[in-house]
Amino acid sequence: MTPTDRIFAALDTTDLDRALALAGMLAGKVGGMKVGKEFFTAQGPQGTRRIVDLGMPLFMDLKWHDIPNTVASAVRAALPLGPRFVNVHASGGPAMLRAAAEAAAEGGDTRPKVLGVTVLTSMDADDLRAVGVESPPAEQVLRLARLSQDCGLDGVVCSAHEIAALRAACGPDFVLMVPGIRPAWSATGDQKRVMTPADAIAAGADHLVIGRPITAADDPAAAADRIARELEGL
Numbered sequence: 001m002t003p004t005d006r007i008f009a010a011l012d013t014t015d016l017d018r019a020l021a022l023a024g025m026l027a028g029k030v031g032g033m034k035v036g037k038e039f040f041t042a043q044g045p046q047g048t049r050r051i052v053d054l055g056m057p058l059f060m061d062l063k064w065h066d067i068p069n070t071v072a073s074a075v076r077a078a079l080p081l082g083p084r085f086v087n088v089h090a091s092g093g094p095a096m097l098r099a100a101a102e103a104a105a106e107g108g109d110t111r112p113k114v115l116g117v118t119v120l121t122s123m124d125a126d127d128l129r130a131v132g133v134e135s136p137p138a139e140q141v142l143r144l145a146r147l148s149q150d151c152g153l154d155g156v157v158c159s160a161h162e163i164a165a166l167r168a169a170c171g172p173d174f175v176l177m178v179p180g181i182r183p184a185w186s187a188t189g190d191q192k193r194v195m196t197p198a199d200a201i202a203a204g205a206d207h208l209v210i211g212r213p214i215t216a217a218d219d220p221a222a223a224a225d226r227i228a229r230e231l232e233g234l
Contacts, residue, residue: 116148
């Protein structure tokens with residue numbers, strides 16, 4: 001995997017023209033595009049298809065969390081878009097996770113990989129305690145990652161700070177998709193558990209989700225190139 005392949009650019013906008021322009025500028029500069037709730041709520045499958053038609057791998061970051069049948073139906077509905085990755089909240093429990101994995105398998109050889117969302121990178125220990133989780137973030141992430149793997153998921157979305165523990169617990173083939181990535185030359189924003197791209201890859205991340213450091217840059221393509229150069233040789 002090349003440094004470029006590791007990067008998914010987050011198209012966190014409701015504006016289809018803006019998303020298409022960014023995707024066009026970043027084609028060949030990143031490994032894929034990530035669309036989330038903001039874009040999908042505004043533009044739906046039709047807008048998402050416009051991104052897919054540009055020929056880049058797609059990460060549908062919709063974080064489904066519902067009863068098993070509903071989540072399975074959502075995964076099944078995504079299959080015609082051909083996403084490379086989809087995700088569900090691992091805290092949805094074993095039945096929901098298994099239902100998501102089984103629905104994705106209906107895609108056959110082109111099925112999306114299903115990732116479990118562990119603990120959002122905007123959350124810290126105080127936030128977890130506020131919702132009744134007394135375990136520190138690292139323990140909760142490990143618990144949810146093991147559950148995800150046991151239920152047939154392909155990997156997890158996690159903070160870079162949990163990479164080493166997850167590699168030890170879940171092995172080398174378990175996909176680690178890591179948001180909260182901020183180059184040293186960019187602002188942290190509202191993320192609390194962050195790491196630079198080079199440090200995250202060195203720790204063992206498979207893919208990095210990078211938004212504002214690329215998409216809000218004066219020259220998004222140049223910013224993506226700069227990050228890829230920082231990853232060379234790792």
